């Protein structure tokens with residue numbers, strides 16, 4: 504760890520059950536959650552899109568940077584590889600790609616093939632889950648992290664600071680969510 508960046512305990516995530524667009528480093532907590540999540544994404548793709556996963560596309564895990572890429576302020580969860588940005592999926596049957604950028608549409612989020620089931624399931628496994636509805640910086644990916652704040656926003660439905668976290672943290676998570684200052 505140097506200057507708030509780095510990885511003390513972690514794993515290289517490059518030989519999991521589902522292939523990724525490239526290998527990456529992750530904190531142990533993230534690796535465990537992602538291992539469960541990829542099986543769930545595969546299951547949900549079969550259920551909602553009729554085929555399993557050939558690949559999960561991502562935009563990276565570790566990056567020594569601050570929240571929202573700002574020049575000042577606190578470090579992002581990416582600075583300790585405690586986060587990953589998922590940008591889309593490649594489907595097994597026909598090699599079709601679905602991407603958050605091209606296929607996310609808040610108007611059709613209840614339709615089959617939407618990203619909502621994936622988003623919802625992520626909220627049960629990761630502490631913070633952010634998508635296009637959080638801010639413009641997340642227009643092309645889902646941010647998943649295992650930071651101390653628990654926050655999940657799907658449309659108007661917002662959950663913050665639940666499940667065994669101190670009540671005071673619910674308030675900080677909610678405040679950070681609404682002001683766009685979660686460590687993403």
Ligand SMILES: [Zn+2]
Pocket residue numbers: 581586587588645646647687
């Ligand atoms: Zn992110």
